[in-house]
Structures are given as C-alpha cells and as structure tokens.
Amino acid sequence: MASARLPLQALLAAVMIQTAAAAETVPLPQPKPDTGMHTDKPIENQLPQPATTAEPAPLPSADNINPDRFxxxxxxxxxxxxxxxxxxxAYNLALVRAQNGDPAAQTLVAEILSRGLGVPLNAAEAAKWYALAAEQGVPESQFQYALMLLDGRYVKKDEKEAYALMQAAAEAGNRLAQFNFAQMLVQQDPGDAGWSKAVSYYERAAATGLADAQYAMSQIYANGVGGKTRDDAHARRLLAxxxxxxxxxxxxxxxxxxIEGRGGARDLKSAFGWTKQAAEGGNVAAENRLAKLYMEGIGVDPDLVLAAAWYIVARRAGLIDPQMDDFLQGLSDDQTKQALQKANRLP
Structure with missing residues (x-):
C-alpha cells in the first residue's frame, strides 16, 4: 500500500482533474508570436487527483524497498x-517480534497482510498492526493507518484522528503524507488561507521528486495562489x-x-512528443489531442489517417468530440479503412 493516496471522496471538486472519458471539445491552443509578455489568463486551479486505494500496490523489489519505511x-x-x-x-520472522511490541516488525507484518504477500490478504488485521506501530511513531504506519481511518472500510472512520496521524507522518518526512496532508488542508479551507498552509507540504514532497506534488506546485505557481507570485517559467519547469x-x-x-509559448519558448516538436507519450500511455484526452495535432500538422507533418486512428481509439474509450466526429465524416472510404486498421494496432 506504499503508493496509496487519499480516497476520491476526500478531495474537493476544485482540485479534481477531468476523467479520461470526459468529452474534450476545447480546441488546441494555437502557436502565437512571442511578444515577451504573457496576457493569457491563469488556468483554473487543477491539482492532481490521487489514485484510489482500491488497486493493489505493485510488488516490492530490492531496488524500491527502503527499510526506513518500516x-x-x-x-x-x-x-x-x-x-x-x-x-x-518475513512474516513469520516479524510476527514474533511484532507481538512483543517491536514497531518496525508491526509495520512489516501490516504491510504483508494488507497486500496478501505470501499470506492471505487481511486488511482488517493489517489495520490493527498499523495502529499499534502508529502509536509508537512509525511514519509509514501513521500514514497507512490515516488512510484507513479516512476510508472507513476496515476500521471505524475517524477523520480527526486521521488528520492528526497524517500531519505527524508529514512532519516526520513521509512524502506521501506531506502531499495528502496538503490536500486535507485545502479541503478544510479552499480559500487562500488553506492554500498558504498547504504550500509548504506540497513543496517538501515536490523536493523529494514526488510527481503529484510537482504537478500541484506547478498549478500553484501558474495561478499565483498560496502566497506564491505567479511564475509561469517556474511552473513550466515543475510540469517538466x-x-x-x-x-x-x-x-x-x-x-x-x-504550443502557446507559455513560461518559455514555443517548441511544437516537443509538444507533439509529450502529447504522444501521454497518448501511448493510455490517457484518453491525450489520444484526442494527438489526433488534432496530426490533423492540424502541429509539431508533425499532417497525417489525416493517423489523426483519425487516434480519435477512433479515444472514441472507443468513451470520449466524444463533435469536431473530430465531423472530421471523420469527411474522410474517404479508403482513408477510413486505413484509419480503422491503424487504430486496431495502436496501444
């Protein structure tokens, strides 16, 4: 559960990003002359929506397990x-020590039980061990137990205790706790006071390389909230x-x-590359945007067949864009056939 985040219901509507299946009808930004001035309006506050805790975390490896977590x-x-x-x-070795009050062993037992590694998955039993280790100040257990208290499926829901544990884990340096505690602060106070309290936690998590927090800070600088002056160049670096x-x-x-030249020089070729990478990763909005880049020849030579193919992929996933539907209707029978064939081979 090391990659868990706050459950969806704990987030503000103001910080939710669009789902992949949402209709995207906004046209692509067009390249514009670089006048040295930025007159475009700040984008709306959009902080990353953490993943739910429903999906199991990936299995650990020797490269990504840090004993300090336990x-x-x-x-x-x-x-x-x-x-x-x-x-x-590991479970058998840790269990005896856990029963004797060793907080590191308690955390390890909880981790194994919560993910069903070598033993039957038992989240309720894991919660008991996380709670015991959290009482002894292990940041990982404080974070995981806070998530369980917010979720309320395996322990009685208790937002007040979850808040205290998340804060303790954040102050101890757990970067996931820092990010999620910042989200909690914004949830409590969506105004600038809440953002101001949250910024330091986002910053600390971003400094560790947590992508969620880097993206959050990019939006804070893009909008000039939380006591930060708007700084498009810094926001763009964080996005990168x-x-x-x-x-x-x-x-x-x-x-x-x-494409807009916001926060730095225009770079249409790189813009195409980033859109393509997101599309190939399965982001449906990116698939639709990539289709438009191919259609309009932005950062790449125009290719109507590939444009149609990528839109077909996005449409199969539930995205509907009237502009692109009209584009498909205008293709020849041969182009449509080629597009369908290519779409069937795309990721």
Missing part, C-alpha cells in the same frame, strides 16, 4: 527476507519534472504550454 535497519532479518521476496518467511516521471496530466499541460 523503522528497521538494513541488516534486519525479516526485512531482508521481505526484500528478497520471501514474504512468508512531473512529465519526465510519466505523469500524464503534466505531459498534456506541458505540451499545451509549449
């Missing part, structure tokens, strides 16, 4: 077994940082900014 030392035998994928062994981590919303926004 309050353990690298030489710890249970942690070592966990790192090597010997989950049942998140985009390089395959954060698809940042890739789409960065591409739009590059």
């Amino acid at each position: 309050g353990a030392k690298p030489a710890d035998a249970a942690y070592g077994a966990f790192q090597r994928g010997l989950y049942k062994t 940082q998140a985009a390089r981590q395959n954060y698809d919303t940042a890739q789409i926004d960065l591409a739009a900014w590059m």
Whole structure:
C-alpha cells in the first residue's frame, strides 16, 4: 500500500482533474508570436487527483524497498527476507517480534497482510498492526493507518484522528503524507488561507521528486495562489519534472504550454512528443489531442489517417468530440479503412 493516496471522496471538486472519458471539445491552443509578455489568463486551479486505494500496490523489489519505511535497519532479518521476496518467511520472522511490541516488525507484518504477500490478504488485521506501530511513531504506519481511518472500510472512520496521524507522518518526512496532508488542508479551507498552509507540504514532497506534488506546485505557481507570485517559467519547469516521471496530466499541460509559448519558448516538436507519450500511455484526452495535432500538422507533418486512428481509439474509450466526429465524416472510404486498421494496432 506504499503508493496509496487519499480516497476520491476526500478531495474537493476544485482540485479534481477531468476523467479520461470526459468529452474534450476545447480546441488546441494555437502557436502565437512571442511578444515577451504573457496576457493569457491563469488556468483554473487543477491539482492532481490521487489514485484510489482500491488497486493493489505493485510488488516490492530490492531496488524500491527502503527499510526506513518500516523503522528497521538494513541488516534486519525479516526485512531482508521481505526484500528478497520471501514474504512468508518475513512474516513469520516479524510476527514474533511484532507481538512483543517491536514497531518496525508491526509495520512489516501490516504491510504483508494488507497486500496478501505470501499470506492471505487481511486488511482488517493489517489495520490493527498499523495502529499499534502508529502509536509508537512509525511514519509509514501513521500514514497507512490515516488512510484507513479516512476510508472507513476496515476500521471505524475517524477523520480527526486521521488528520492528526497524517500531519505527524508529514512532519516526520513521509512524502506521501506531506502531499495528502496538503490536500486535507485545502479541503478544510479552499480559500487562500488553506492554500498558504498547504504550500509548504506540497513543496517538501515536490523536493523529494514526488510527481503529484510537482504537478500541484506547478498549478500553484501558474495561478499565483498560496502566497506564491505567479511564475509561469517556474511552473513550466515543475510540469517538466512531473512529465519526465510519466505523469500524464503534466505531459498534456506541458505540451499545451509549449504550443502557446507559455513560461518559455514555443517548441511544437516537443509538444507533439509529450502529447504522444501521454497518448501511448493510455490517457484518453491525450489520444484526442494527438489526433488534432496530426490533423492540424502541429509539431508533425499532417497525417489525416493517423489523426483519425487516434480519435477512433479515444472514441472507443468513451470520449466524444463533435469536431473530430465531423472530421471523420469527411474522410474517404479508403482513408477510413486505413484509419480503422491503424487504430486496431495502436496501444
């Protein structure tokens, strides 16, 4: 559960991004002369929507497991077994120590149970161990138990305790807690006071390389909220940082900014590349935008067949764009046939 985020219902409508299946009828931004001045209006406040906790986290590997998450030392035998994928062994080694009050072992047992690694998945039992370790100040357990308290499926829902635990984990340096605590602060106070309180937590999480937080900070600088002066150049750099981590919303926004010349020089070729990367990753809005780039020849040679193919992919996913529907109707029978064939081979 290391990649868990706040559940959807805990977020403000103001910070939700559009779902992939939402209709996108806004035309692409057009290249404009660089006058040295930016007269475009700030985009609406759009902070990233954290993933739900319903999907299981990826299995751990020796490269991405940090023993500090469990309050353990690298030489710890249970942690070592966990790192090597010997989950049942890790569970058996940690359980005895957990029962004797070791908070690192309690956290490890909870992690294994919550994900069903080598043992039957038991989120309710995991919650008990997370709670015990959280009481002893393990930031990872404080964060995970806070999520469970907000969710209310495996323990009684308690937003007040969740707030306190999330804050404690954030102050201790857990970057996911920092991001989610910032979201909670904005939820409590959607005004500038809430943003001002949240900014320091977003900043700390962004400094660790968390893409969600980098994107959040890009929107804060793009809109000049939370005590920050609007700074399009800084916002664009943050978008680029998140985009390089395959954060698809940042890739789409960065591409739009590059087409407009916002926050830096116009770069149509790179804009096309970022849009294509997001589209190939399965972002439906990006698939539709990529279709328009091919149709209008922005950053790439015009290709009506590929434009149609990408729109067909987006439409199959539920996105409807009247402009692109009209475009499809205007194709020849041969072009339509080619587009369908290409669409069937696209990601």
